[in-house]
Amino acid sequence: MVVENMRMLRLMEENRDTTMVDEDDETKTIKKVLNEGLIEPIKLVVGFALTSKKRKSFLQPKFEGLARLKGIVFVAIDQDKPLSEQGPFDIVLHKLSGKDWQQVLEDYRQTHPEVTVLDPPDAIKHLHNRQSMLQVVADLNLSDTYGNVNVPQQLVIKKDASSIALKVAKERLRLPLVAKPLVSDGSAKSHELSLAYDQYSLQKLEPPLVLQEFVNHGGVLFKVFIVGEAIKVVRRFSLPNVSKRQLSRTSGVYRFPRVSCAVASADDADLDPDVAGKDSK
Ligand SMILES: Nc1ncnc2c1ncn2[C@@H]1O[C@H](COP(=O)(O)OP(=O)(O)OP(=O)(O)O)[C@@H](O)[C@H]1O
Ligand SMILES: O=P(O)(O)O[C@H]1[C@H](O)[C@@H](O)[C@H](OP(=O)(O)O)[C@@H](OP(=O)(O)O)[C@H]1O
DSSP states (O other): OHHHHHHHHHHHHHTSOGGGOOOOHHHHHHHHHHHTTOSOOOOEEEEEEEOHHHHHHHSOHHHHHHHHHTTEEEEEOOTTSOGGGSOOOSEEEEEOOSHHHHHHHHHHHHHOTTSEEESOHHHHGGGGBHHHHHHHHHHHOOTTSSSOOOOOOEEEEOSOGGGHHHHHHHTTOOSSEEEEESBOSSSTGGGOEEEEOSTGGGGGSOSSEEEEEOOOOTTEEEEEEEETTEEEEEEEEOOOOOOHHHHHHOOSEEEEOOTTSGGGBOTTOOOOTTGGGOOOO
């Protein structure tokens, strides 16, 4: 048992980025427990294929350690070697884009039906494009049902920035508009959003993109995470409302950073309970 745990520890060390070796007390405790053989035997091997950015944000040493205590280990997939020659895995966890990788996964699913691929390329392809991503929600037709789920008015611009103003006028989209890259592939570029205040500045945008009417939402939003039966809701700070007055006085295109990421948590903020419902338009 101790030998197996030491082997596992080595595996975890080998699979870790050199940028991730900052050890806190909890990590040291986990290592001590591992060394002393006090933990569960390995029940599940998860092969992962992630970008180095994702590996750093998701596979943090503490998380890996806690998973190991529950008998789950994470092993890096070497993309330069055939997937079938690696493992054996119980689960393949991935977040990589590209047709070649999708084909590798599809082939692997055929030859290894016993392995759970999270998620199969076919099941997540609509999330790689912001138009199809939102279409799924629009198709659910949830407005005026039990709650009220609406989708912002939006327009896809594939090319030709000079034609945007005309298209926007034709579709009667109201300014300001949020411009989002059409492709959503996890790259930094795909997260670069901007806000266009006036018609003239629309030509400065860079297609392919999705234009959405800006929806005032009181500067906070809720993110809902669902895994199986588990549901977690977090509150995050977001873009503040844009008033009519502000709109009439502002022009141009403004890039905005990752406003509602994890560091923008508003879970503990003391907010006016009505704030998310106010509309200053
Ligand atoms: N139509 C909209 N009206 C008002 N604000 C918006 C709108 N769309 C997006 N935002 C703001 O932009 C932020 C990011 O938008 P979005 O979630 O579409 O992009 P993302 O890159 O996928 O973000 P994330 O990385 O947080 O998942 C939101 O948190 C919200 O603050
Ligand atoms: O931390 P939350 O609020 O869950 O937001 C996530 C986004 O929803 C994801 O889209 C980001 O992943 P990608 O950068 O791979 O798209 C993801 O990027 P990260 O894994 O680098 O943190 C997060 O920004």
